[in-house]
Amino acid sequence: MALIQTSLIWVAYVVAVAILLVIAAVFVFVYQTPRDRAASVTIVSIFTTSALLATVLLLPVDVALVSSTSLSSEGRKKDWATPDRVHGITHTLTIVYYTLYSLDAVLCLLVVPFTYFWYEEYDDDAAEQGEQTAGQRLWGAFKYTIAFIIFVVIIFLVGFFVPFAKQFKGDNRLDLDYFKHLLQENHGERALSFALGLLMTIGTLIYILYTGAGLALLPVALVKSAPSVSAPTLAASTASQLEQNRERQRQLEGRNEGREGGLDSRDRRELESLVREERTLIRRERLAAESSGEDRHALVKAWIKVEAAFRPLKLLGGIVLMVLAVIIFVSMLITGIDKAKNSVCKAHCGYILGKIHIVQPLNWIFVISSKVFPVDYVLFLLLTLFFFCASVVGIATIGIRFLWITIFKIRKGHTSPQALLLTTVLLTLIVLAINYSVAMLVAPQYATYGPQTFCDRSPKHPGEQPDCSDDHKAIKPCSELSDNPVAKDVCTPSVVSTFINRVTINFPFFGVILFWAQFAFLGVYLIVFVTTLFRTPKLDQEQIDQDLEEEEEEGLLASTGRRFGATWQDITGRARKNNYGATATNGESS
Incomplete structure (x- = not known):
């Protein structure tokens, strides 16, 4: 015994x-x-x-x-x-x-x-x-x-x-x-x-x-x-904004083809704003991909999904x-x-x-x-x-x-x-x-x-x-x-x-x-x-957000906030269809 x-x-x-x-x-x-x-x-x-x-x-x-x-x-x-x-x-x-x-x-x-x-x-x-x-x-x-x-x-x-x-x-x-x-x-x-x-x-x-x-x-x-926004939703909305941004850039460049002197001052300012916004959106897209576990070890992906499931x-x-x-x-x-x-x-x-x-x-x-x-x-x-x-x-x-x-x-x-x-x-x-x-x-x-x-x-x-x-x-x-x-x-x-x-x-x-x-x-x-x-402590992901914001010439990422919500999209990896974060086509930052 x-x-x-x-x-x-x-x-x-x-x-x-x-x-x-x-x-x-x-x-x-x-x-x-x-x-x-x-x-x-x-x-x-x-x-x-x-x-x-x-x-x-x-x-x-x-x-x-x-x-x-x-x-x-x-x-x-x-x-x-x-x-x-x-x-x-x-x-x-x-x-x-x-x-x-x-x-x-x-x-x-x-x-x-x-x-x-x-x-x-x-x-x-x-x-x-x-x-x-x-x-x-x-x-x-x-x-x-x-x-x-x-x-x-x-x-x-x-x-x-x-x-x-x-x-x-x-x-x-x-x-x-x-x-x-x-x-x-x-x-x-x-x-x-x-x-x-x-x-x-x-x-x-x-x-x-x-x-x-x-x-x-x-x-x-x-x-x-x-947190309020899921990583898949962030990735989907960012991809949509990036597509609209690049489409607008193509419109401006096409409008001024063959024009002497190139773009006028107004279009030039809008194009420069779109280029800065594009860099920000690319960084945001990369951040969303990392948060979703893309290009990562399978164990990390599984951990992210488990973390999302227990977030409530x-x-x-x-x-x-x-x-x-x-x-x-x-x-x-x-x-x-x-x-x-x-x-x-x-x-x-x-x-x-x-x-x-x-x-x-x-x-x-x-x-x-x-x-x-x-x-x-x-x-x-x-x-x-x-x-x-x-x-x-x-x-x-x-x-x-x-x-x-x-x-x-x-x-x-x-x-x-x-x-x-x-x-x-x-x-x-x-x-x-x-x-x-x-x-x-x-x-x-x-x-x-x-x-x-x-x-x-x-x-x-x-x-x-x-x-x-x-x-x-x-x-x-x-x-x-x-x-x-x-x-x-x-x-x-x-x-x-x-x-x-x-x-x-x-x-x-x-x-x-x-x-x-x-x-x-x-x-x-x-x-x-x-x-x-x-005072809310700044941990992990908030620190990543802060580092990215410091790299930007303007504060587009500040509107993103905490985006790892306890949503079904985080677990399934699918984003729901919505109009969240639609980018304006007039060249202004969202």
Whole structure:
């Protein structure tokens, strides 16, 4: 029975990873530009995005596996959950975590930079003339990647030799076995913990800006978006206007054939106006074609049609996400206050809480739902995707910047390969920060012990488990501060919570930065949320419209507005017959 339950949990994880692979592929194909696509960039971006999402989604599997060893209703271990079996489960999880964290670090610090330089080294002219070989391109990319290799080596050397928190070994606040277990002597594990802590800290600084803003922008953008014209209708009306424009130009040119001096001043002004209008209409036609998914990958076309079909649900979805974002804000704020006030040793151990003193909504929901797997898994998947999508929206809105200088813009169908790779690196670092926030602030009790409980009684006979069947009030939730010897045998902390707490207690400076940065994250969210309530954010397609308008000598495109309405034409790809946007034939702009 135990083997079947464990196998089902891992099967659910494999299914979730397969779903994440599809989501990562959709993300990459939707955002990358179809005119400048490279197979190496596409593969690396999809694989890296899938790996980082698989890492954070291992948490509910971790919780489900350690929780499966106990009977929460009775506060005791199951009969089959011997110390060796429990150690086998946690050891397997530890190996998977180490593998995924190491993979994320290698992809972020080595593979993605190498792919970036590999793409940059390609020279069309030299390749066509046979002057650039694969070996030359490989050496050119490797030459620039050496700096990143040196950086990785330095990180692990510093983590290997840096002093850890020995001075706190004598702290009576850390006398519990849980905290003693976190203080490491193994240099190899400490090196990996230091590297993870450093990357998590860097990712948290990025997480504050992009995810904090995106968490507020995403729901408000869905609520405030009110497109009115479908892409097929826009394409049909633009084609009609363009045909009338060119017909009028032919009439003017035919009228003045053979006339001495050419066109008179009036006809010349009208013809010049028609030529400017023609350029604008051609750009508008191209924009409508891109919006409809023409000349794009089949996956992008399918995504556009699905997006159009679900567009009427935008308002409802935006309201639901807005409520969820507010609940996340409140939950994180409550836990943050609880940690700041009731932490076991405050900054000395990175504000490890030890025991929840203030109940908050999300943690309570996850603990209750974790009693019936995979309900908590589905909820956690949705929560993770919400954070991920918020991060993408934040990056797309703000762009990749250095201080006030925009280096790359991230837009649907217009993201260059270099920008896509840099976005992948940012998302990798952000997901490490999300892993900390979810485990330590959003749902700390769930992420540490799940629904595990213990019987707060002494056993009747030595070697036996205590019995709380006649008094359920004696059943207490597991916590790090449980001093009952029974709790030590019954409560098994999740591997991810142990790993994160190990980082913060061995390197307290990381814990201090990670903890107080959460309040900065909440501050950014609150500022952006209040701002967007009164000002519509400019996202993706609106930015494309703005770029096109800036290219024009006159504002013909300004009348187009948002044109991706939730219409049947968007789904079928057919435009209805109407007189929308008819162009005047007197040469005036519509």
